[in-house]
Amino acid sequence: MTTGIAIVLLASTASAAPAPGAPGAGDPYYPYAGNGGYDVAHYDIRLTYQPATDQLAGTTTILARTTQELSSFDLDFGLHVSAIRVDNVPAAFRTVREGELEVTPAKPLAKNQPVTVVVTYADTPSKVVIDGYTAWKKTPDGALAVDEPQNSQWWYPASDHPTDKATYDVSVEVPDDVAALSNGTLVRKTKQRAGWTRWNWRSTQSQNTYATTLEVGKFEVNQATTPGGQPFVTAYDPATGESLGAAKASVERTPEIIEFLASQFGEYPFEAQGGVVSTGLTFALEAQTRPVYSNKFFVAGTNTSVVAHENAHQWFGDSVSLGRWSDIWLNEGFASYAEYLWSEHQREGTAAELAQYVYDSYPADDPFWQVLPGDPGAANQFDDAVYDRGALAVQALRTAVGDDAFFTILRTWVARHRGDDARIGDFVALAEEVSGKPLQQLFQTWLFTAGKPATGPNGAATL
Numbered sequence: 001m002t003t004g005i006a007i008v009l010l011a012s013t014a015s016a017a018p019a020p021g022a023p024g025a026g027d028p029y030y031p032y033a034g035n036g037g038y039d040v041a042h043y044d045i046r047l048t049y050q051p052a053t054d055q056l057a058g059t060t061t062i063l064a065r066t067t068q069e070l071s072s073f074d075l076d077f078g079l080h081v082s083a084i085r086v087d088n089v090p091a092a093f094r095t096v097r098e099g100e101l102e103v104t105p106a107k108p109l110a111k112n113q114p115v116t117v118v119v120t121y122a123d124t125p126s127k128v129v130i131d132g133y134t135a136w137k138k139t140p141d142g143a144l145a146v147d148e149p150q151n152s153q154w155w156y157p158a159s160d161h162p163t164d165k166a167t168y169d170v171s172v173e174v175p176d177d178v179a180a181l182s183n184g185t186l187v188r189k190t191k192q193r194a195g196w197t198r199w200n201w202r203s204t205q206s207q208n209t210y211a212t213t214l215e216v217g218k219f220e221v222n223q224a225t226t227p228g229g230q231p232f233v234t235a236y237d238p239a240t241g242e243s244l245g246a247a248k249a250s251v252e253r254t255p256e257i258i259e260f261l262a263s264q265f266g267e268y269p270f271e272a273q274g275g276v277v278s279t280g281l282t283f284a285l286e287a288q289t290r291p292v293y294s295n296k297f298f299v300a301g302t303n304t305s306v307v308a309h310e311n312a313h314q315w316f317g318d319s320v321s322l323g324r325w326s327d328i329w330l331n332e333g334f335a336s337y338a339e340y341l342w343s344e345h346q347r348e349g350t351a352a353e354l355a356q357y358v359y360d361s362y363p364a365d366d367p368f369w370q371v372l373p374g375d376p377g378a379a380n381q382f383d384d385a386v387y388d389r390g391a392l393a394v395q396a397l398r399t400a401v402g403d404d405a406f407f408t409i410l411r412t413w414v415a416r417h418r419g420d421d422a423r424i425g426d427f428v429a430l431a432e433e434v435s436g437k438p439l440q441q442l443f444q445t446w447l448f449t450a451g452k453p454a455t456g457p458n459g460a461a462t463l
């Protein structure tokens with residue numbers, strides 16, 4: 001009896017040695033993205049931002065849970081930190097490499113315990129360079145925290161990897177003449193001093209660090225409600241100019257587009273909708289509940305295709321997230337394919353027609369066919385091949401299994417992995433499970449083999 005207890009104590013002592021949390025989540029594309037030893041449950045970001053000087057200051061409070069005994073842990077963050085408290089006790093901290101902060105609590109943290117980390121900071125984000133890059137985009141009247149795969153390090157400390165999602169409160173005080181937009185619901189706007197307004201946003205479903213965004217500037221902000229009763233917030237940069245009408249004619253249709261996508265993929269996974277159009281960036285990003293669009297998408301007229309793409313990401317990318325960044329096809333292949341589905345719904349060409357046209361437009365000797373959508377490499381993560389060949393792979397699957405199995409696969413995928421992360425291998429296994437067909441060769445050909453597949457996305461059929 002006594003001996004048995006002694007052995008148990010010895011065993012627990014042996015496993016008790018506190019160790020540093022890993023500096024990354026183990027992603028080969030970005031070894032320092034995310035951190036080991038804890039899981040974040042919630043971020044409370046409370047900032048003041050002055051556009052005139054690009055001064056960003058405030059605190060982020062992180063509610064996490066330890067997954068090991070920790071002597072120290074890392075945060076992904078590039079701004080200048082003045083203080084960190086861990087469970088209310090001042091902690092030591094140092095920058096171990098650009099964008100990587102190591103925090104050493106006064107006492108080691110026990111395993112499987114809640115922990116509260118308060119980080120106080122102030123900096124000029126547009127001057128902060130990490131690995132030669134600055135994601136924070138200064139605009140004439142504000143700034144944008146909108147980027148992928150790295151975005152958070154320029155405005156809040158985080159475990160910056162899609163395998164560690166969390167809920168968010170984002171509260172930003174800005175001068176009265178500008179707006180501060182973020183994800184989810186505008187819980188309230190408050191004033192506590194002359195000249196400044198604080199915007200409090202809340203996102204209640206687990207959210208990726210990169211899909212958490214901030215847009216400050218002189219936006220026209222519209223608050224409405226969708227037919228289903230969700231907050232619908234849109235914002236337009238007046239500098240969009242003569243294409244403002246086309247931008248609105250596209251983005252204001254978001255609830256209709258989401259309704260269509262829900263008919264294809266299953267229930268919309270989030271609590272709010274919207275869109276932000278800005279002249280301060282060149283791409284679009286699937287910010288959770290509220291995508292952000294470059295005004296450039298609308299200069300030639302309405303573009304509901306990009307609205308369908310970014311909102312399809314709410315299912316593919318935001319709700320079901322990447323297990324690793326090499327799985328980017330799970331985001332971009334399906335969001336691009338959603339453009340085809342929307343086109344078919346609009347009677348502007350069927351998915352099969354659009355896929356055939358893309359397949360036919362890249363000659364076999366085009367370098368396009370050399371990028372593997374299933375593992376493109378960090379440098380090619382957003383290459384056309386990930387989007388276009390990625391969408392062709394989805395059409396090839398539809399051709400192989402038929403419409404019934406195809407849509408069952410999509411709906412089962414988003415239901416099974418909702419709020420979580422998953423990998424390409426999981427998708428292939430599910431497709432085989434639902435269809436009862438061997439599909440390894442199909443995915444090998446479309447996702448993992450260089451060169452133009454000899455058979456097109458519609459199989460032997462000619463359109």
Ligand code: ARG
Nearest residue numbers: 147148149283284285286382
């Ligand atoms: N996920 C975004 C989109 O599809 C692309 C973001 C590209 N990132 C970038 N830095 N250009 O639509």
Ligand code: ZN
Nearest residue numbers: 309331332335
């Ligand atoms: Zn996309």
